Amino acid sequence: MLYALIGAALLGPATLVCLYYLVLTGIGWRPRSVSRGSIPNLRLAILIPAHDEEDGLPVTLRSISESDYPPDLIRVVVVADNCSDRTAAVARSFGAEVIERVDPLLKGKGYALAKGLPVALDGPTDAVVIVDADAELAADCLRKLAVELADGAAVAQAAVAIRGRHGCSVGLIGAVGSEIENGVSAGRDRLGLSVPLRGSGMAFRREVLDSIPWKAFGITEDAEYDAALRRARVRVRFVTEARLRTGAPPTPEAMLTQRRRWRAALHTGRPDGILASKPIVLAHLVATAAITLTTAAVLPVDWAVGAIAWVAGLIALTGLVYVRAFRRVGQSASVYSTAVIAYRLVGVGVAAAVSRNRHWERTPRTADATFVAADGQ
CATH class of the missing domain: 3.90.550.10 (Spore Coat Polysaccharide Biosynthesis Protein SpsA; Chain A)
Incomplete structure (x- = not known):
């Protein structure tokens, strides 16, 4: 019973976050009939x-x-x-x-x-x-x-x-x-x-x-x-x-400026709250995986295997959301490229979380004029 409570406390929030993105994007990316x-x-x-x-x-x-x-x-x-x-x-x-x-x-x-x-x-x-x-x-x-x-x-x-x-x-x-x-x-x-x-x-x-x-x-x-x-x-x-x-x-610095400003939106009472921050969500998933692997060493073998398999499933399901997004922007979605994107997002999210914009600051623009449609057009 104790192991079950520990597992629920550790993996429960990560599971809910994973399902939030998986279910909503799964529903949202299905073609809808438009009158x-x-x-x-x-x-x-x-x-x-x-x-x-x-x-x-x-x-x-x-x-x-x-x-x-x-x-x-x-x-x-x-x-x-x-x-x-x-x-x-x-x-x-x-x-x-x-x-x-x-x-x-x-x-x-x-x-x-x-x-x-x-x-x-x-x-x-x-x-x-x-x-x-x-x-x-x-x-x-x-x-x-x-x-x-x-x-x-x-x-x-x-x-x-x-x-x-x-x-x-x-x-x-x-x-x-x-x-x-x-x-x-x-x-x-x-x-x-x-x-x-x-x-x-x-x-x-x-x-x-x-x-x-x-x-x-x-x-x-x-x-x-x-x-x-x-x-x-x-x-x-x-x-x-x-x-x-x-x-x-x-640049990454310009993105950090933008994300710091966006982070302030989490304090306006958005119904999805902190779930709206993908970098923070990814950082939470990484932390959950690290803690699970660390604590698995002191768990009975069957509990350890179950916990590791569970967190591996959460990572895989979250990866599906990103793989689908890669395809929507016309990019290949290898495990390596997905991991790199996740790593950089986590870094930006952590940096934004420990810094703060107190005044409006314009985000620098890119001069790139290559327009990319999400539907590949």
Whole structure:
């Protein structure tokens, strides 16, 4: 009985975490039957907060102009926030409405959105879609989001893919992690649960923004507003078919900056809590395996074999989630490459856990323009 209690205390949490990812991604990655839905005729305002984005912004604006959504139903509003480059001029050259915001004391995306939302909602706007200034929207992304809103969703989140992965680089880590996040979100949506906002590709009905004013000014503004939506019992739908691509941090140091900021989102009351941090989850699994192997030496042989087999099964099942994500981003998923990705994620997660961002800090962008679709297109 004592050995059973010890085993449950040690392997129980790791098992629950493993099943969380395995079950949700398994449900989410299965093809769903998509109804044609309503013909979208919503008037959309595309709101783009941009801080020194003269290089990346043309990709975003060009992808919007090439959208299959009726152009007469689209307005593009760019907030050039505390810029020291030609962001505003680039936005105007594409015909966007531009708001130039200068406030060296109040910095961050949340303040830029608060400045831009009243302009985006001014006039006959039915919904606002917020995208980052380095995002590339698939041609049908806006239409898919609009269909979801027209069919009754109050808030919709697009699937986010990462462009610019090379071998076992930071880009590949981001691409794999993003696909796992997409799978988890799709699974949550299939089960009727709300999904977390992801900062870019967020679509809101006007009524939501009117009833829940934007007051998210921290370093994780999307998670803060997501918490406000949960308090108001507003469900965020996940639209697997609406896809956009964004750049990965170009270096491990840049990724650490990004992950430190994301870690703050765990303190906003997300329903999945610490489970949302894949590096921490992997670190926990590694620690569980190490403790199991260490304690196996003092256990009876049958208990030791059972415990080792159990933790080996958890590692294998977790590996399946990563292997599937590798395939979704068009990469081979050898045991070696999966292990390398896991190792680097654990390292970033541990580093992020012991350090902290107290102020908003822009994540450096990658200059790589090789766009990678998660479906291999």
